[in-house]
Amino acid sequence: MAHVVVVGGGNAGFSAAQAAAARGRSVVLLEKGRPDEAGGNSFYTAGAFRIAHQGLDDVVGLLDPDPRLAETVLPAYPEEVFLEDLHAVTGGRADAGLAAALAAESGPALRWLHGLGLRFRLMYERQSYPDSEGRHVFWGGLAIGSTGGGKGLVEQHTSAARAAGIEIRYGHRCGDLMVENGRVTGVHWTDEDGGAGVTEAESVVLAAGGFEANPQWRREHLGAGWERALVRGTPLNTGDMLRAALAAGAARGGDWSSCHAVAWDAGAAASGDRELTNRLTRQSYPLGIVVNLEGRRFLDEGADFRNYTYAKYGGEILRQPQGMAFQIFDAEIRPMLRTEEYDAPGTTVATASSLPALASAIGVPEAALVRTVEEFNAGIDESVAFDPSVKDGRASRTSPPKSNWALPVRTPPFYAFPVTCGITFTFGGLRADEHGRVLTADDSVLPGLYVCGEMLGGLFSGNYPGGTGLTAGTVFGRRAGTLA
Template sequence: MPQGSSAAAHDAAPTEEFDVIVVGGGNAGFSAAHAAAERGRRVVLLEKGLPDQAGGNSYYTAGAVRIAHHGLADVADLLEPDERHAISVLPPYSAEEFAADMATVTSGRNDPALTEVLCRDSLDTLRWLHGKGLRYRLMYERQAYSDPQGRQVFWGGLAVGSVGGGKGLIEQHTRAAEQAGIEIRYGIRVRELVSSHGAITGVTWTDAAGREGTTHAESVVLAAGGFQADPELRRKHLGAGWQAAKVRGTPLNTGDLLTAAIAVGAATHGDFATCHSVAWDAWFPENEGNREFTNQLTRGGYPLGIVVNKLGARFIDEGADFRNYTYAKYGADILAQPEGLAFQLFDATTRPRLRAEEYDMPGASVVTANTIEELAGLMGVDPAQLARTVADFNASIDRSVPLDLAVKDGRAARIEPPKSHWAIPLENAPYYAFPVTCGITFTFGGLHADVHGRVLDQDGVPLPGLLVCGEMLGGLFSGNYPGGSGLTAGAVFGRRAGTLA
């Protein structure tokens, strides 16, 4: 990102006019800016971070996007060439299946109108971004398993991702914005929304040098993320103990603009008491906001092993569903354990199947031993208890059911808690334990808006001049989250907000 964009803010007059202000430079904010600019609007994007901090949470993602499609032929024109396409199996994933997954993982607490638009517009929005130069590929290393015929079989309704992950996504968005004449300003902290006669007419801000100013516009689009990086707001809304969660992504999403919008009459919507949180490397020394390793500190291989706490006891069903439908809720379960700590256990059979980008990253925390008892000692867990847990788990597996990692195979461990699928015994040395804690990604509660991103007041009436998208839009998720749907939602509702702005 060009340093010169930041300097532009310093030279600007304290009060100025644009057609559209976008607050937040992640995937949603850029999508809104693109949509407004293609309508000929003069757009300024105000990013809180300096160039080496920018990109919001989007920068830290793996870049996965969940879209409805009819199979590989339907999306092939969006994808980078890959010789593996010829041996790939990508099952169709309809908008109805997408909507059903949204309802299932949220226990029906998702907003149906927002969900319908998200699912219906997902593929068309990706095509729109692709037309602006964003690049996509099939995520073989994350979302496919090799079957006995040597085919690459995709699973869990998710296959497509950005080339270069989150880093590539932000680079490509930035390039497209610059080509469209969108003015990007870095190091701008928006403080308040300016209103006049009931309409939002601009923002006040402070730049990186401490200078204050006001920018006016016909529309303000809020895309500044949730409150996950503010420990006190986490404690207030998520509950005691959430101060200890590790912030996976940007440290800049502190809820400032949620507070500012509520102050001018915006209504809230969605579940403020839950969030997206994952199993996260507990012992890596720089395990918050790490811009080098970003998403690689996630530990998503638990469906292949078992997870135990400091007492040596299992506490989740590691095979309840595909990882895509469980990973975003298990961080909260880990945080509730003693010391907010757990261990993912694998053996010589399962260890080679783990995603290399996560489990083989430089400095990944792991302890290894030739016996379960020795492993327990390195974990700080009672050896006898861990040995009992592993033995009981191994004995409970229905080994008559064949293992198939690309489907929900029903190969269960009939124990409490059960492991519903992919139960593989831990019986071949060496053994591995990866320490994990809770990594918080983003919060689910946000502003109330209609399907076009127009922010609503307490009476359900749009606040003139104010729109919202991305993680600030409340109502889509509650308790859990289908993998890849966040970036898709940011693009879909960012595009819609920018189309009205």
């Protein structure tokens, strides 16, 4: 019998396993996917970690060497600002205890991972813009990412786990939890060869993701139409362990009616691409305009930094006709788009020398698109200087307004990137305390059961600050593994 069983082989699961192993516990990690399917949603991420810090000098010891560091401006991101951002984007619905623990331990958690051998870098290509002096200026409270993105993160976690003596079993689909005298004592599983078994343990840590890959559950909990969303990451997160935990007496936690969903290439497959991973997202929308199939704008592309709007705008796209929209840019804006996303292999895009021709190419009414662009351009306050590294207040006073970064769309050729809704993960999960101990409906601890990662409910609702998921997985995975 193992001391600890961890279900799920993403960042949160590995963090829990490492924390338990550091206490001398024998740890078995059960991963639903085969080796070529493993890593959960962590594999599909850009590897971004949002942490509180005091500026470049405070984090440089975590980073791979890079000659650009000498010309880098990284504003401090204090713990209290992290906490303010989390509460602001969730409309005050983030659990106060979980949020405080996340902000306080974000920096120490990343240093802990670094001590295990994981590598990090500044995400220049995603989170910085050049200033007039040629320096790299970071924006939006997010700068650090794992070296090699999500693929690198999972690879480094796997190597570190093996070095720590953690047993990893791939191809194990876990089902019901074993419960004896009110305590969780193990988990039932089937393997890829058709075998079945039970792994007993003193404690079970659940890190198996949400239900975003389950179309029926999406429709039931998120609402009609969500069954049509594309799955941005792993197709394996179907809610199996949520179902098992609820059957064992766990209580629901967090907001089961909302999720993390982004603008995603409309030509993408139904679930994540393990080669392109995060490159199918389209996150330079604050620089251009977004229109639906009727040729109308329907959101404020510049309401805030991308880090604070991208996770809710996928849902806005899904609510449009046919769940589809187009990001529109002109020749002057096009070079500013993220190369890794907008120049990725197989990117879906239409290009035309005029707006009527672009409308025809994407099946949008010509007059409507031309009118939308003309009204947008006419509404821009061009007396305000454009500065993508701050909320510059350069607005277009149209309907809906664009609050920042309003650049005219007037120089051919014109580009239209068709996007749909790509769901990343669901916000609803299990109720737990700040240490990852799963709670029952009367808020008592369910002995032997812990939760972390996307299965932990209560942190996010309606929206999400970029880079918080991996940080939360590490913070609460480490906390759960420290007690398990």
